[in-house]
Amino acid sequence: MSHVRREGNQAHDGAHCARCDAVCCRLTVVLQPEDWIPPHLTTRTEAQLLVMAHDEDGWCVALDGARMNCGIYETRPAVCRRFVMDGPYCNAVRSEYVQERARAIDLTLL
Ligand code: SF4
Known part of the structure; x- marks a missing residue:
């Protein structure tokens, strides 16, 4: 978002x-x-909500993958503008992401 x-x-x-x-x-x-x-x-969800599309790896298609920053930063969506770095939601999704990756590594080692 505002990364x-x-x-x-x-x-x-x-x-x-x-x-x-x-x-x-x-x-x-x-x-x-x-x-x-x-x-x-x-793209549109099944419920017909208009949303940012994601690539096959799950990231927003507007993300500049080489730099890991927003490719449309100046015109990014309102939701992205409101996302607070190091705020409660930011920390919650980061924690979940780290746990998911740790589980994936555990499964790989089994
Ligand atoms: S529009 Fe930009 S800030 Fe928002 S999710 Fe996509 S890449 Fe991230």
């Missing part, structure tokens, strides 16, 4: 976009009427 490197907020060791796999960009982003997103980056 582009930012100035400031470096005073603690909490979550920071510069040290994250853009985990928030795996979440479902429901587009709002004020969003202006190119149609090829969007």
Whole structure:
């Protein structure tokens, strides 16, 4: 979401976009009427909600995978703008992601 490197907020060791796999960009982003997103980056859910499309690995198709930052940062959806780095939701999804990866590694080692 707002995972582009930012100035400031470096005073603690909490979550920071510069040290994250853009985990928030795996979440479902429901587009709002004020969003202006190119149609090829969007899709509809079964319930007909207009959302950001995901690639086969589960990341938003607008993510610049080489830099792990948003390829449409200046015009990113309202939901992405409101996502708070190192906030409760950010930390919750990061924790879940780490646990998922640990489980996958455990299964690989079995
Ligand atoms: S639009 Fe940008 S900030 Fe929002 S989920 Fe996609 S890549 Fe992340």
